[in-house]
Amino acid sequence: MMVPGSITEVQQAVHSVQHLRVAGGATKSALSCDATLSTRKLSGVLEYEPSEYTFTALSGTPLQDIVNTLVEHNQFLPFDPPLVESGATLGGTVAAGLSGPGRLRYGGLRDFLLGTRVVTGGGRIVLGGGKVVKNAAGFDIPKLMVGGLGTMAILVELTFKVFPRPERYVSLRVDFEFLQQALDFQSDLMTSPLELACLDFVPPGTLWMRIGGMATAIEKRVDRLCQFVGDSARVYRDQEDEEIWRSAREFHWVPPEHDLVKIPILPQQIQVSESYLSGLDCEFPRRYSMGGNLLWLAWPREQQRGLLDEFCTQLQRPALAVTGNWPVPWLGPRQDNLYRQRLSSVFDPESKLARFPAGVGQ
Amino acid sequence: MERKPGGLMNASKLFEQLRRLYPPDRLLTRPAQLAPYESDGLTAFRARPAGIVLPETQDEVIQTVKLCYQHEIPFMARGSGTSLSGGSVPIQDGLLIGLNRMNRILQYEPKQRIAVVEPGVINLAVSQRATFDNLYYAPDPSSGPVCTLGGNVAFNSGGAHCLKYGMTSNHVLGLKVVLPNGEVCQLGGDSLEMVGPDMTGMFVGSEGLFGVALEITLRLLPKPEVYYTVQAAYDSLAKAGDAVTLVVxxxxxxxxMEIMDRLSLDAADAAVGAGYPSDAKAILIVELEGIAEEVEAEKPRLHELIEKSGAYLVEVAKDDEQRLKIWTGRKSAFSAVGRLSPDFIVQDGVVPRTKLGESLVEIDRLSREYDIRVANVFHAGDGNLHPLIMYDGRQSGALERAECLAGEILRHCIRLGGSITGEHGVGLEKRGYMREMFGESDLEFMFELRHAVDPLQLANRGKMLPMAESPVLTTRGAHPLEKQGIISRE
Structure with a gap:
C-alpha cells in the first residue's frame, strides 16, 4: 500500500504505477477493498474560518475530526455524512458521494463542496472551484468529484461550506398499519412548511422524523408536529434522539453477513420496491431515507446478486454497493455516455483509476 | 489549437439546410432582424450573428446543432439574453439559437417536489406554477421575471438567497443535453440522490461550452411559512458591513442579507420611489424566513444584533406589500443606476465575508482615484459584491477607464482569496481575469475538457476561457433599445 504524505507524493505514486485505487478510512469495503493507495497521511484541517462558514482540509482527514472541530464553534456539516464514528474520511465520503438522513433540510454533499485540489489519473495537479461560499468562475470540477469513486482523480484537498448547528433536536416516531398510509403521510410532510431535518421510512410502517432549531422554539414546533401527525406519535429528546440518528447514520441496523447498497429512487417507487422485496423469500433490512429519495438496502450475502440487479433494473435506478466484496460496485442500469467518456479521457487518459478491481477490466 | 470558423461557403450551405428545417419566420437573416440580438445584458460588447433560428422543439435544436457541427459553424444558444458578463453575446458570423419558444413546463410533480422544464422557461414561471402547492424554485436572480432557466443553468445563476439555499447548480437534479456534436445525453436524474460522478453539476455553469440543455429537472422547495424582513439604516457603510458579521x-x-450604499439608494429611489431614509449612508436588508415558531424565536436575537451594530432606524415589513416594496427597491437598483449615468458596468466579484468592510474601503479609494462614481449593492451574506461602475460612453476613453477600475476591483477580490464572479459568470467580460484567478495549468486543463467535449470549439466559442479567442465587436454606449427605454438591465 502506498501512503503518500503530500500532493507531490500522490503525483509520484500516480506516475509510478499502471493502476491505482484509493482508500481513505476503508469503511466502505465495496469501494476500497482493492485499494493500493491510502490517504491516511493526508490528514488535517488546513484552514477554518468559522465566520466565513468554510473550511479546507486534506482528503484523508477523518470526518470525526472535522465534526469535533466544527462543534467547538457551533457549526456542522449540513449534509450529515454517514459512517463518521466508523472512521470515514472526508475524501472517501466525497468520492462515494454519500450524505446522511439530515441532507433533507439543506441539501446533500454536492451542495456543500466548494473547491477541490486533486491529482488526476494523468498525474496532473488541478485546482477547481474556490474557497468562498459563492463562486461561478470556471468549470465546476468539484461537483464531478462527488460520487466519482476516485475514477477521475485522487482527491487531496477539499473546501466545504458549513452552517450554524441547530441548538436542539427532537425526533418523532409514528407507526402506520398500512404502507400506503405511511407513504401518503410522508408525502404530506415533504410538501409542508414544517422544515424537517430528517424524514425516514422504515418498512413495514414506521416514519421517523426529526426537527432542529432554536432551543426556545423547539417545543412549540414539537407540539405543532404532534398535531400534524396525531396522538400516536412518540417523542424522543436528547440522548434518545441522538441515538436514533446515530444508528441510522452509522448503519447499526445492517445485520452481519449483509452488504449495504445505496439505491436512489423516487417516493412513488416505494410501493413497487416494497412489493418486489416482500415477494422474495428473504428478509431485507432497509430504510427509505430523505423523504423517500434514497433506499438503503441490506442485501444478505447468501442471496443471489442477480436478483439485486434485476430489482434495480425494474426500478430503472442505478445503484452502488457500499460494503461487501463485489466485482464492480455499480449495479443496475449504468448511466454512461459520451459526455462522461470525454471528460474521463482528460482526467484519466490511460485509465489508471477507472478500473474495478484495480487493473482488471471495466 | 484554435480552429477557424467554417467560413462563408460553409455558412451558406448551413443556411440552405436550415431553410428546410425552419419556416421563414423562425430563421432570421436580415440585418434588421439580427440587430436586436447583437448584445446582451452587458451592452459594451456587440457582435452580429450570421443568422438566428428560433426552434420550437428539442428535435429542431438537435438538428440545428448537428448541422452546425457538420458545417463547422460556431453557435450560441440563448434565452432572454440577460447575461451581465457578455456570456450570451452572439458569435460574430456564427449561428444564434434563440430558445425562448421552448418554454414549456414538461412535467410538474408537486408530491415529488420536482419540475422538468424546457430551457426557454422563465425563471419566475416555475415558482408561479408551483405556488398553489406552496412550493417554489429557490434561485432568484434579479432578472427572474425575464431570464430563462437554460441561461440560469449555463451560468449557474445566483440571487439574494444563495447563502442558505445555494445557486442554480444546487437545484438542478438532472439534464437532457445536446453535446456540441449533436449527440444527446441524459445527465443525473430526478431523485435528490444519485450514484456515479455528478455530471449534472459539471454541466451547470459551463457557460454553454459543453452544449445546450434541452430539458432541466429542477428541485422545488416548500415555501417558507413566514418571512420577516427588516430594513436597517446606518450612518456609515462600514457599520452595515459589521452588522452582517455580527449576524453571521x-x-x-x-x-x-443585502446592503445598498447611498448612491444605489438614490438610484432606486429615483426609479421606483422606494422611500429610503434620505440621510442613510447604507441600508441593510435582513430577511428571516421559515416556520413561524422558529422565526418568532429568531426575531429578538436579530433585533438585539442590529441594535448593537448601531443602526439608527429599523423598519420591519408589516405585510407582503411592504416586503415586496423593500425587495423591489433592492432588485431595481441595477437598472435604476441607469438614471444616474448613461452607462455602467456591473461586477460581481466575491470576497470572504469578513473582508467586506476592507473591500468597500478599497472600492471607495479606487472610485476617488479614478474619479469615477461607483454604486454598491451587494449580497452581503455571501460576500458577493456588485459595484456598479458609472461612465459616459460618449466620452472618449471613458469605457476603458471604467473597465480598468473594474479590473482593479476583481484583482482585489482575487488577492483576498475570493472569486472574480459569484453569479454572473465569466462570459466575455472576465475572460482576461481567469489567468489571475486560476493557474496556467488549471486553465489549460479546463481548456482540454472543453476540447474533449467540443473539439471544434463550436458551442459558445470565445466565452469563459481566455485561450479560446474569437473576435468581438465592441461599441460604446447603451444598447439602442435601452436608450429608447424598451429594454433595461435588471
Missing part, C-alpha cells in the same frame, strides 16, 4: 457569528442563518 450569532448562529442565525437568514434567507438573505
Amino acid at each position: 457569528a450569532s448562529g442565525l442563518l437568514p434567507g438573505a
Whole structure:
C-alpha cells in the first residue's frame, strides 16, 4: 500500500504505477477493498474560518475530526455524512458521494463542496472551484468529484461550506398499519412548511422524523408536529434522539453477513420496491431515507446478486454497493455516455483509476 | 489549437439546410432582424450573428446543432439574453439559437417536489406554477421575471438567497443535453440522490461550452411559512458591513442579507420611489424566513444584533406589500443606476465575508482615484459584491477607464482569496481575469475538457476561457433599445 504524505507524493505514486485505487478510512469495503493507495497521511484541517462558514482540509482527514472541530464553534456539516464514528474520511465520503438522513433540510454533499485540489489519473495537479461560499468562475470540477469513486482523480484537498448547528433536536416516531398510509403521510410532510431535518421510512410502517432549531422554539414546533401527525406519535429528546440518528447514520441496523447498497429512487417507487422485496423469500433490512429519495438496502450475502440487479433494473435506478466484496460496485442500469467518456479521457487518459478491481477490466 | 470558423461557403450551405428545417419566420437573416440580438445584458460588447433560428422543439435544436457541427459553424444558444458578463453575446458570423419558444413546463410533480422544464422557461414561471402547492424554485436572480432557466443553468445563476439555499447548480437534479456534436445525453436524474460522478453539476455553469440543455429537472422547495424582513439604516457603510458579521457569528442563518450604499439608494429611489431614509449612508436588508415558531424565536436575537451594530432606524415589513416594496427597491437598483449615468458596468466579484468592510474601503479609494462614481449593492451574506461602475460612453476613453477600475476591483477580490464572479459568470467580460484567478495549468486543463467535449470549439466559442479567442465587436454606449427605454438591465 502506498501512503503518500503530500500532493507531490500522490503525483509520484500516480506516475509510478499502471493502476491505482484509493482508500481513505476503508469503511466502505465495496469501494476500497482493492485499494493500493491510502490517504491516511493526508490528514488535517488546513484552514477554518468559522465566520466565513468554510473550511479546507486534506482528503484523508477523518470526518470525526472535522465534526469535533466544527462543534467547538457551533457549526456542522449540513449534509450529515454517514459512517463518521466508523472512521470515514472526508475524501472517501466525497468520492462515494454519500450524505446522511439530515441532507433533507439543506441539501446533500454536492451542495456543500466548494473547491477541490486533486491529482488526476494523468498525474496532473488541478485546482477547481474556490474557497468562498459563492463562486461561478470556471468549470465546476468539484461537483464531478462527488460520487466519482476516485475514477477521475485522487482527491487531496477539499473546501466545504458549513452552517450554524441547530441548538436542539427532537425526533418523532409514528407507526402506520398500512404502507400506503405511511407513504401518503410522508408525502404530506415533504410538501409542508414544517422544515424537517430528517424524514425516514422504515418498512413495514414506521416514519421517523426529526426537527432542529432554536432551543426556545423547539417545543412549540414539537407540539405543532404532534398535531400534524396525531396522538400516536412518540417523542424522543436528547440522548434518545441522538441515538436514533446515530444508528441510522452509522448503519447499526445492517445485520452481519449483509452488504449495504445505496439505491436512489423516487417516493412513488416505494410501493413497487416494497412489493418486489416482500415477494422474495428473504428478509431485507432497509430504510427509505430523505423523504423517500434514497433506499438503503441490506442485501444478505447468501442471496443471489442477480436478483439485486434485476430489482434495480425494474426500478430503472442505478445503484452502488457500499460494503461487501463485489466485482464492480455499480449495479443496475449504468448511466454512461459520451459526455462522461470525454471528460474521463482528460482526467484519466490511460485509465489508471477507472478500473474495478484495480487493473482488471471495466 | 484554435480552429477557424467554417467560413462563408460553409455558412451558406448551413443556411440552405436550415431553410428546410425552419419556416421563414423562425430563421432570421436580415440585418434588421439580427440587430436586436447583437448584445446582451452587458451592452459594451456587440457582435452580429450570421443568422438566428428560433426552434420550437428539442428535435429542431438537435438538428440545428448537428448541422452546425457538420458545417463547422460556431453557435450560441440563448434565452432572454440577460447575461451581465457578455456570456450570451452572439458569435460574430456564427449561428444564434434563440430558445425562448421552448418554454414549456414538461412535467410538474408537486408530491415529488420536482419540475422538468424546457430551457426557454422563465425563471419566475416555475415558482408561479408551483405556488398553489406552496412550493417554489429557490434561485432568484434579479432578472427572474425575464431570464430563462437554460441561461440560469449555463451560468449557474445566483440571487439574494444563495447563502442558505445555494445557486442554480444546487437545484438542478438532472439534464437532457445536446453535446456540441449533436449527440444527446441524459445527465443525473430526478431523485435528490444519485450514484456515479455528478455530471449534472459539471454541466451547470459551463457557460454553454459543453452544449445546450434541452430539458432541466429542477428541485422545488416548500415555501417558507413566514418571512420577516427588516430594513436597517446606518450612518456609515462600514457599520452595515459589521452588522452582517455580527449576524453571521450569532448562529442565525437568514434567507438573505443585502446592503445598498447611498448612491444605489438614490438610484432606486429615483426609479421606483422606494422611500429610503434620505440621510442613510447604507441600508441593510435582513430577511428571516421559515416556520413561524422558529422565526418568532429568531426575531429578538436579530433585533438585539442590529441594535448593537448601531443602526439608527429599523423598519420591519408589516405585510407582503411592504416586503415586496423593500425587495423591489433592492432588485431595481441595477437598472435604476441607469438614471444616474448613461452607462455602467456591473461586477460581481466575491470576497470572504469578513473582508467586506476592507473591500468597500478599497472600492471607495479606487472610485476617488479614478474619479469615477461607483454604486454598491451587494449580497452581503455571501460576500458577493456588485459595484456598479458609472461612465459616459460618449466620452472618449471613458469605457476603458471604467473597465480598468473594474479590473482593479476583481484583482482585489482575487488577492483576498475570493472569486472574480459569484453569479454572473465569466462570459466575455472576465475572460482576461481567469489567468489571475486560476493557474496556467488549471486553465489549460479546463481548456482540454472543453476540447474533449467540443473539439471544434463550436458551442459558445470565445466565452469563459481566455485561450479560446474569437473576435468581438465592441461599441460604446447603451444598447439602442435601452436608450429608447424598451429594454433595461435588471
